[in-house]
Amino acid sequence: MAEENVYLPVKKATAFMIDALLKMGVPQADAEIVADVLLASDLVGVRSHGIAHLKMYYDRMKQGLQQPVTRWDIVHETPTTAVVDGGNGMGMVVGHHSMKIAIDKARKMGLGAVAVRNSSHYGIAGYYATMAAREGMVGMSVTNAHPSIAPTFGVEPMLGTNPIAFSAPTDESFPFRFDAATSIAPRGKIEVASRAGEPIPAGWVIRKDGSLVTDSTNLIEEMDDCKAALLPIGGSGELMGGHKGYGLATVVEILSAAFQDGAFLSELHDTDHEGNIHPLRIGHFFLAINIESFLPLERFKKTAGDIVRELRESPKAPGEKRIYSAGEKADAISRRVAAEGIEIPPGLQKNLNALRAELDLTGHDLGF
Amino acid sequence: MAEENVYLPVKKATAFMIDALLKMGVPQADAEIVADVLLASDLVGVRSHGIAHLKMYYDRMKQGLQQPVTRWDIVHETPTTAVVDGGNGMGMVVGHHSMKIAIDKARKMGLGAVAVRNSSHYGIAGYYATMAAREGMVGMSVTNAHPSIAPTFGVEPMLGTNPIAFSAPTDESFPFRFDAATSIAPRGKIEVASRAGEPIPAGWVIRKDGSLVTDSTNLIEEMDDCKAALLPIGGSGELMGGHKGYGLATVVEILSAAFQDGAFLSELHDTDHEGNIHPLRIGHFFLAINIESFLPLERFKKTAGDIVRELRESPKAPGEKRIYSAGEKADAISRRVAAEGIEIPPGLQKNLNALRAELDLTGHDLGF
Secondary structure (H helix, E strand, O other): OOOOOEEEOHHHHHHHHHHHHHHHOOOHHHHHHHHHHHHHHHHOOOHHHOHHHHHHHHHHHHOOOOOOOOOOEEEEEOOOEEEEEOOOOOHHHHHHHHHHHHHHHHHHHOEEEEEEEEEOOOOOOHHHHHHHHHOOEEEEEEEOOOOOEOOOOEOOOOEOOOOEEEEEOOOOOOOEEEEEOOEOOOHHHHHHHHHHOOOOOOOOEEEOOOOEOOOOOOHHHHHHOOOEEEOEOOOOOOOOOHHHHHHHHHHHHHHHHHHHOOOOHHHHOOEOOOOOEOOOOEEEEEEEEEHHHOOOHHHHHHHHHHHHHHHHOOOEOOOOOOOOOOOHHHHHHHHHHHHHOEEEOHHHHHHHHHHHHHOOOOOOOOOO | OOOOOEEEOHHHHHHHHHHHHHHOOOOHHHHHHHHHHHHHHHHOOOHHHOHHHHHHHHHHHHOOOOOOOOOOEEEEEOOOEEEEEOOOOOHHHHHHHHHHHHHHHHHHHOEEEEEEEEEOOOOOOHHHHHHHHHOOEEEEEEEOOOOOEOOOOEOOOOEOOOOEEEEEOOOOOOOEEEEEOOEOOOHHHHHHHHHHOOOOOOOOEEEOOOOEOOOOOOHHHHHHOOOEEEOEOOOOOOOOOHHHHHHHHHHHHHHHHHHHOOOOHHHHOOEOOOOOEOOOOEEEEEEEEEHHHOOOHHHHHHHHHHHHHHHHOOOEOOOOOOOOOOOHHHHHHHHHHHHHOEEEOHHHHHHHHHHHHHOOOOOOOOOO
């Protein structure tokens, strides 16, 4: 194990993830999907949701919180809509197939929407929205999650980080891609600060006493014990628009749960009210909009491209060199990671080495 | 004219608005729609977009910026989608008919989406989303607008206040209703502060030099001259999630313009690059999702209701008495305004009296 960061080539990472998933009991085709979703996260620079999560999924499977074999099923269907039951399998497999159903319906009917019940953590929401953009469609995906965000004027973690992902093709080499938690900061950033012993900006997290936390020591534990909660985009109270972030997180909760008669809010803890562990029963919602049902695809792409270019070229604040459009940073990171490999810090090296030993995958040379 | 606020009964306000619109040349059926949208705004407490806007629409019609007779037309259609041309008529008339088309399509096909070009200011976005909720559907509506918001790391007003509206029926007496500009503060709040000579919170508005404005003197003029801009939800920079608000505003711009080959960003000024006035050519996007295409409506309503109730009942921050869900405050205000009338401050009394005189509507006794 190295003392510093190691760069793991993308090919090696993919091969290792697939073999590890096979050893966990995930079927080949599903393992390829899961590895692709995790890799996509590392490629856009969201390292918390990439290969770093592999061991967490294994731990969850061992506890019986999710099934390695995903027995998903369409429980209700119309030409434009479907309700999918994920059978508490792998969220990425459920997500991938559900978005594919939405895309197929949109190709035939113009629009397609799929609500999902009994799923699990599905990785980055942006993956699924981008699936649609690659097919010349606009894609949206949202999911609920383990309670983390406090409502405006509240202090308890109630809503998941409830991300909103939206992707649209443009005439550039990469799509417009918005993918954001409805909290100000993702949980991953708190974990990173906590591990490094660094403070966090006041306003990201609220404590039960209403104070805004800056000391990150044991903060993840406090959040898991419901003694602290993430604040929604816009922050504490209503003055800076905190009610807007809270409202958006609620929109995501309704979309994710209400179309499929599913679990929500406090039901999305790993344990029930008696303290027994149970599957999360996460819900997702996918929407695909076939652009050709409105106008020629090339016209859409040109307008979307013109919009992001005009934004990027607008006057900068003094000292700022660049204005980005959503998806632009991800594209740059993606090219860098493909060339240089995935940055694996010492903690993650340890984590992956443990997985390699436990799954008897010592044939894989990860370079650490 | 009174020196203090006067409460104008809803019935009198509606009758006055309809007669005024008729005098402006708006046909009877259209006048009823416009009055209903404006009244709906006053009923939910968004007074800036209610009867207070009536004179602005008249002034815009007189300048030729929008047409009193709305010749809207479906220019492209599939069983689930449509592109509507608003003929630079009244945005509310265009919006009402377009959302109705989306709802009718969703009733037959499960989903319906309508993109609109060549429209004008359509009032509050929430009106159209709520039309769907009343029909047992989930409704969404977004619109672009006159440039107001600066992108992250930028200083120039580029994006409109680009609101996102989402409404869903619940088992309560009023729907879940989210309706928010993607800027922290709406333009209306800056106008109110400026008129009252009061400061605004640092972080709502950025000046060309990158400073955060607190002095509201002449701020609307500065914004109109592109010397200051609203900041997106999340504020300046990326630390508190400003890029998320900026990203959402861009999502709205793409939805509103790209599906209908329409105008966007800097094209949405009242004057073209040579300084000649021209219609705004605003774009909207409407989506209706028929809940019964997923599951029985009553199940959806119960889940959505349970979600908002659980949020409201969660632990409050010290000193806070209440947690609201989106639409709850609007419902309370709505009952109060229906009983007490619309609050008309002295400035608006003057504005409405001028309109009454100009349109020869002296038969209307407004009580001031």
